[in-house]
Amino acid sequence: MAVNQLMSEIKTINGGTITDVKGFKAAGVHCGLKRKRLDLGAIVCEVPASAAAVYTMNQIKAAPLLITKESLSASAGKLQAIVVNSGNANACTGQQGMQDALEMQKQAANHFQIQQDYVAVTSTGVIGELLPMEKLRNGISKLSVESTSDAFAEAILTTDTCTKEVCVELMINNKKVKIAGVAKGSGMIHPNMATMLGFITTDAAIESSALQQILAKATDETFNRITVDGDTSTNDMVIAMASGLADNEKLTDAHPDWQIFYEGFKHCAVALAKMIARDGEGATKLIEVQVDGAVNDTEAGKIAKTVVGSDLVKTAIYGKDANWGRIICAIGYSECSINPQAIDISIGNHQTLKNSSPVSFSEEAITAYMNQEETIVIHVQLNNGHGTGKAWGCDLTYDYVRINAGYRT
Structure with missing residues (x-):
């Protein structure tokens, strides 16, 4: 089936967010990393979700990214929560930074009562400053997942001027499947990969290996095709999670609806990539x-x-x-x-x-x-x-x- 025909079967949900996807909730609070704006958020899935991730190509990688990469390996590609802070990158912070990222993961796991390896941690903000852990501990204890993702979308921003969200719906095995995404990014944007944080949720049933295949291909065609200023940062990654609650037959590249799922996933990635590029620091076009x-x-x-x-x-x-x-x-x-x-x-x-x-x-x-x-x-x-x-x-x-x-x- 031609791409244009496939795209006609993908419905964009106006105002749709990651929490419109079955199984996902989100939260955002102000914990004091930034002066006034929300600066700590979480996405939580009702069940352990198939997960995939792509990471910055910068050889200097921040502690949270390394912890998340290790956790995805240890959990065989499963995640149930993502905790994100803005205002501090926890990058180039030595062994203390690694310990702080691990504690951030542990605190979130305890708070949401899930396995520690099922928690991804991400940070964004100023490089070279230690996380104020007392503020983070207090903030994590206040995270309460709700039915809206607005607070989360705001909590992950740095120099962004607006939140960035997208949601689509399509049919797989005659089951309604949703794919949604939220991202931050405004400066230090350059392939490979684009400097950003991105989170994509879906309720499709799909194994982690197949989701990784989808994410890697879509990233190469979208997030790796944006640039604001030629700088690639130390923290940036895109994480995808699939709850499987749409109850479709598991997607593989042999599934008859594989291509339409990919086009829906890519549509979300393109939309987020364009929002990031348009919101480039100081940009007018x-x-x-x-x-x-x-x-x-x-x-x-x-x-x-x-x-x-x-x-x-x-x-x-x-x-x-x-x-x-x-x-x-x-x-x-x-x-x-x-x-x-x-x-x-x-x-x-x-x-x-x-x-x-x-x-x-x-x-x-x-x-x-x-x-x-x-x-x-x-x-x-x-x-x-x-x-x-x-x-x-x-x-x-x-x-x-x-x-x-x-x-x-």
Whole structure:
């Protein structure tokens, strides 16, 4: 079945959240890591859930990430809770940081009365500062899971300007299945993987190994295709949990509904990835780069990421400048196979380059397009194969410098 036909069978639930998925509840509180805003949250499943995770590619990995990775191995891919704090990354904090992450896990396990290995711990915020454990202990004791995820979605934010949530519904074996996601991310965003925290829940019945297969593929096509500033952080991961309470036949890659489940899962990942890119620190525009005609899909995706990651392209979009020269320059240093004489480039519906030669276009029309639209689409046709790929980013503004120059002060 064609992807477009599959997508027509996936229903987006307006206002839907991770707690609309059978078996999941969430909570968020203020424990004092941040001055006023919520800074501690949890997702809890009624049953041990199949789980999967992908992690930052930064070689410097924060203590919570290492603890979560060990726990998923020890529990044979099962999780029942995730506890998250913002305001402090617990990264580069030595042995004390590892002990604090373990205590955070133990406190949450005791509070929710579940096995310790079934708890994932994640942190985000300032690097190099020890967690104020007394505040965390007190905060964990106050976590009370409710039927809404709004407090959790707020508690995981750092420099984000908004919460990021999505939920879809589809049919598997004539059973209603939901997939939902929540994420944070605004700065230090760059593949691989995109710097963020993401949590995806589903009530589909699926083993951890199959869920890992789905998550890894979707991450490569979505979260690994966004960039804000070229920095990859130390803490970031995406965790997926499946309660199995939809009561469908277990999904595998041999299941007739495998592809529609993947498309629903990927739809959630794309939506979250675009929200993160649009909420880039100081951003005014979302940039989407579509590459066609590459030698394969992998190279198309790499070229798209290179273009959207170019500071010169990003500043041109901020300045509403139709400077296609910056786009073709980025294509050229992508280290991918191209035909330098065959490239077409369009900004929105306005073609600027045909067969690598300039064509006449209206600067005023492109400036008007950039003024009017929140999403600026750059289309690249390489005329060198059948590969396609997309990537997302944002413009680079004066506010990005202001926000990050005073991040700790």
